[in-house]
Amino acid sequence: MPPSGVGATRSTVDTARRARDVGAEVIGLTSYAQSPLSEICTHTLVAGGQDLVFGLETTASRIAHLVAVDALTQTLLVLRPDTAERILHLSADVTADHTY
Structure with missing residues (x-):
C-alpha cells in the first residue's frame, strides 16, 4: 500500500478498504496515528511527523516513509x-x- 502522509487520501483509504x-x-503507513487510513488497516506504521511547514519536515516524513516501504518490500522478497x-x-x- 502506498504511504499516506496524512492518512486521509481518498484513493489510498479506498484501496485499503x-x-x-x-x-x-x-x-x-502514515504520519498520523489517528486517521481514516489507520482505522481501516490491520496494522498501522507511523513514521515521520506532522508537516507544519513545507520544507524540512515534509522531506523528513517522505524519507521515513520511503525507508519503511523499502524495508517491508525487501523483507517480503526475502521471506516469501x-x-x-x-x-x-x-x-x-x-x-x-494513476499514470499516463
Missing part, C-alpha cells in the same frame, strides 16, 4: 519471494490508473 473487504492484511512477486504485480495494476 477494498483490500480489507477481500480479506487482505493491510499495513498502513513467490508471494512478493505476485503482490508487486497486483500493486502495479492498482497504480497503473
Whole structure:
C-alpha cells in the first residue's frame, strides 16, 4: 500500500478498504496515528511527523516513509519471494490508473 502522509487520501483509504473487504492484511503507513487510513488497516506504521511547514519536515516524513516501504518490500522478497512477486504485480495494476 502506498504511504499516506496524512492518512486521509481518498484513493489510498479506498484501496485499503477494498483490500480489507477481500480479506487482505493491510499495513498502513502514515504520519498520523489517528486517521481514516489507520482505522481501516490491520496494522498501522507511523513514521515521520506532522508537516507544519513545507520544507524540512515534509522531506523528513517522505524519507521515513520511503525507508519503511523499502524495508517491508525487501523483507517480503526475502521471506516469501513467490508471494512478493505476485503482490508487486497486483500493486502495479492498482497504480497503473494513476499514470499516463
